[in-house]
Amino acid sequence: MAKYNRTHKLNPKFEKGGSMYWLHATADSFDTFLYAPSTCTSSGSHVRDCVDLKRWMIIPVIAMIPAVLFGMWNIGYQHFVALGQHVGFWPIVWFGFLKILPMYLVSYIVGLGIEFISSQIHGKELNEGYLVTGMLIPLIMPVNVPLWMLALAVAFAVIFGKEVFGGTGMNIWNPALLARAFIFFSYPSHMTGDKVWVAGVDAVSGATPLAVASAGGMQGLADSGYSILGMCLGTIPGSIGETSVIAIALGALILLITGVGSWKIMLSSIIGFCCIAGLGNLLAPNAASAMAVPFYYQLVMGGFLFGTVFMATDPVTSCQTETGKWIFGFLVGAMCMTVRLFNPGYPEGMMLSILLMNTFAPLIDWLVVNANVKKRMRRA
């Protein structure tokens, strides 16, 4: 089969006994990045599916590209709007690109650096999990986050969120959210959620739609000029990846078609969210109250959809059982909306609701699996 390479070999220096053998885990990682490994099955199933973890992990990365591209444009757009300047499309994108590039460089250099060191220590190939985490982290950060802070958050998330548990597949909390939580709790003045930044314009500091709605209800939203169309398109200030519902929906579509993201979690999360928001609508004391903001407004505000699509569906930290996924998703959505309604101090609940449900996911799974175990034991 000429289309496949039967002669390509890793430099023998990296093989056992070679002078560079100590670096073989890193070398293997780079080598298999370029060429699929030539390992054959030994027994058991003699043929294997052509999907591997690299492929599985690249899908969410691809799914996030619309959000990244839109975020890039939006950074520039918000900047020039704040300055009151009118410039063309490309300068806007170029401005955004220059803002977002250093964040990705920091995210991947720090994160992958730690992963490589860890894979060296364990003598195993690099696990691909960080491809997704590294892509996510800049998207859930405010655009003006200092790079040293970002680096620190990434290091914290990878080391204490993942490696101490045994690496990808063993972690309890979503590492990307852990990075955000780290900054949120360590440097609260930089990341309060009710204020947004606009890149490069220190003087401008507007309130997010969530903060406005929390304080002034529908009237507040209208006064601040936040329309549902703007929030769907995403032409509002906010964290880089979360503003555009359309970009997120494109990502969701990719995740759902490929089957990489769980539709059960996405659907049940939205259901849970709408239930609480609808309940709020019904119980709202008056039309000006934050509770009266219709659920479809709530849905497109803040980071809820982004979190539901890209983070609640993390296969490692969400529920592992199918029944569990329904419960997990529902509670993520319900919890997020509850925080939004009843916690005026911090109107965005998505980060903490996912982290909280990550913590409880093993318990939900335990209950589901235990029901199966009990059924089995009853037969005896």
Add this chain to the structure above:
Amino acid sequence: MFESKYNYLCGSFGTNTLTDMSDTIRLKAGFDLPISGEAARTISRTVFPDLVSVKPTDFKGIIPHLLAEEGDAVNAGSPLFCDKLHPDMLFLSPESGTVESIERGDKRKILAIRVKCDGKKEAVHFDVPHLIDSGKKEVTETLLKGGLWPAIIQRPYGIIADPADTPRSIFISSFDSAPLAADWNFTLKDDVRYIQTAIDALGKLTKGGIHVCLRPGAFAEAGFHKLSGVIFHEVEGPHPAGNVGVQINNISPMAKGEKVWTVSMMLLPAIGKLFEKGVYDTSRLVAITGPKTNDSSYVRAMQGLSMKEISEYFDKSEAGVDLRIVSGNVLTGENVGEQGYLGFYDDEVTVLEEGNYREQFGWIKPFRLEKYSHSHTYLSFLLKRRKFNMDTNTNGGERTFVCNDIYSKVLPMDIYPVYLFKACIAGDVDKMEQLGIYEVIPEDVALCEYVDPSKNPIQQIVQNGIDLMIKEM
């Protein structure tokens, strides 16, 4: 007594449907692997062997004790070895000739006993009792000395049944849903008489009845639906619907302490011939299949068939390509090589290419038209109804379990697979028991292993778990 109880279930059926079926089970989980090289329904050759081999490694749960030495003359039906713990459980030579060699591995483990055939087909004749007036004891003794007790596999664990046990029931699957498996509706169509005799004999071994699972549209030619003294179930669905473990789990799942016996439909004619003619005859139609075969078809052969005898079916036209010869199907078979032999339980040989090549940027291509993925992560999933020339490349490196919802989609059992696998890895006997280790054997989780993006050796993991259970119990 037993027959009268169940005869009502087996009344008059149409040719293609079972109208008064006791139950129909529709399984959704699983899929049929689209691998090329299905055997045409023709018998292209009859093999008259020079050499056959009996491999003690085929038989799970026994310790072989040799009864023949190199140079001994044997007939078809002469004992070659027995189980050390059950000396009356004999394993017989399928052909007449002389014992040419005994192949041993590490620690002198017996790997194979080779018999050089003389072509005379001289057979041992066994005294067999009349089934009408024999009971469990007589049937058991006949099967033990007639070399066909090993056809009875016990659940849990998938080992050869203990003759002292009485099983809850006996399950027989009348179809093999594995990739490219021999079509029993075709290969066994002349043997239904012997199958009936075998069922009559096996019926003496249990009071719980013999359950036969039929696949809609795949029993009429052979006439499996005309068997009497059995309880029929109709099982629809993709592979692994034909796995007897899956059928038991969906029809009447096992409880701790229960034992269910299973017998391969393919071995029933041999049991029938033993009771009717008093001979040991494990001849069978063997499907030669797989992407690297010249002429995918059936050959008339026997247990222990040497792969050398059918080497003309192997496609060696491409230089630099190594072949893998598998006794059995691609999911669960044994890699025997061109010098190897067909297993006792197998009626399929699969020939495929060794995947020892490097594919550049394999994982990042949007399409990968040469390769099949059951996932939708390659756009090639849009192209349905294609068969693929699969090879043995793992298509990726081994990782920890990351994905969680893909395994139960290919395992139609009431089991949480990843939890069970992790309990097996951890060696936690209590957890394994709670999570259903009694209900699975490696073949049931073979598709989980196939689809696993983390490339874990799942069948081996489950086998290790089962071995640990046997040791601890």
